[in-house]
Amino acid sequence: MIDANKKTIFIVDDKAAIAKILALYFSRDYHTVHFDNPLPAIEALQAGNIPDLIISDIRMPQMRGDEFLHFIKKNELFSSIPVIMLSSEDSTSERIRLLSEGAEDYMVKPFNPQELKVRVQKILK
Ligand SMILES: [Mg+2]
Numbered sequence: 001m002i003d004a005n006k007k008t009i010f011i012v013d014d015k016a017a018i019a020k021i022l023a024l025y026f027s028r029d030y031h032t033v034h035f036d037n038p039l040p041a042i043e044a045l046q047a048g049n050i051p052d053l054i055i056s057d058i059r060m061p062q063m064r065g066d067e068f069l070h071f072i073k074k075n076e077l078f079s080s081i082p083v084i085m086l087s088s089e090d091s092t093s094e095r096i097r098l099l100s101e102g103a104e105d106y107m108v109k110p111f112n113p114q115e116l117k118v119r120v121q122k123i124l125k
Contacts, residue, residue, distance in 0.1 A: 006029065006030050006031040007031070007053070007124055008030065008032075008033065008051040008052050009026060009032050009051055009052065009053050009054070009055060009120070010032075010033050010041055010044070010051040010055070010056075011023070011032055011033065011034045011035070011055050012034075012035045012036075012037070012038055012041050012054065012056040012057060012060070012068065013034075013036070013055075013057040013060070013086065014036050014037060014057060014059075014060040014061060015057070016036065018057070018086070019036075021113055022055065022113060022116070025113040025114070025116075026117065030120075033049075036060075037060050037061065037062040038060065038062070038063040038065065038067070038068035038071075039062055039063055041054070041068070042068070042071060050077075050078070051081060052081075052082075052124055053083075053084070053120060053123060054072070054081055054082070054083045054084070055083075055086065056068055056069065056083060056084070056085055056086065057085075057086045058085055058086065058087050058094075059088055065086075066085075066098060066101070069083055069085065069101055069102065070101060072102075073102035079102070082105075082123045082124075083102070083103050084103065084104055084105040084116070084119065084120070085098050085103045085105070085106045086107055087106060087107070087108050087109065088109050089108070104123055105119050105123070107119070
């Protein structure tokens with residue numbers, strides 16, 4: 001699952017189209033792994049597959065992205081993984097809440113994938 005030559009990014013989003021767009025923009029420089037909800041991503045983490053960064057949607061049917069963020073940040077094995085949250089609404093209170101709960105960054109959909117890539121590069125450099 002982990003490609004030693006490239007940094008690994010988990011993309012957790014219930015919309016396959018988002019994952020496809022991100023994979024398109026990121027696959028040249030990063031190894032991307034898509035999960036359509038947080039539960040299999042948690043299984044992968046618990047199996048020892050630790051990515052360099054996680055990009056997570058917030059509104060997903062099986063488990064919300066903010067619960068997923070909480071799980072990551074409360075677990076000392078995973079808490080150092082940077083997490084970028086993708087929101088479908090531009091909410092200042094949500095942004096403040098998620099950043100204070102440990103999210104590294106927060107972007108509102110629709111976003112420019114190039115901007116997201118620059119933010120990822122800054123976090124991973
Ligand atoms: Mg969603």
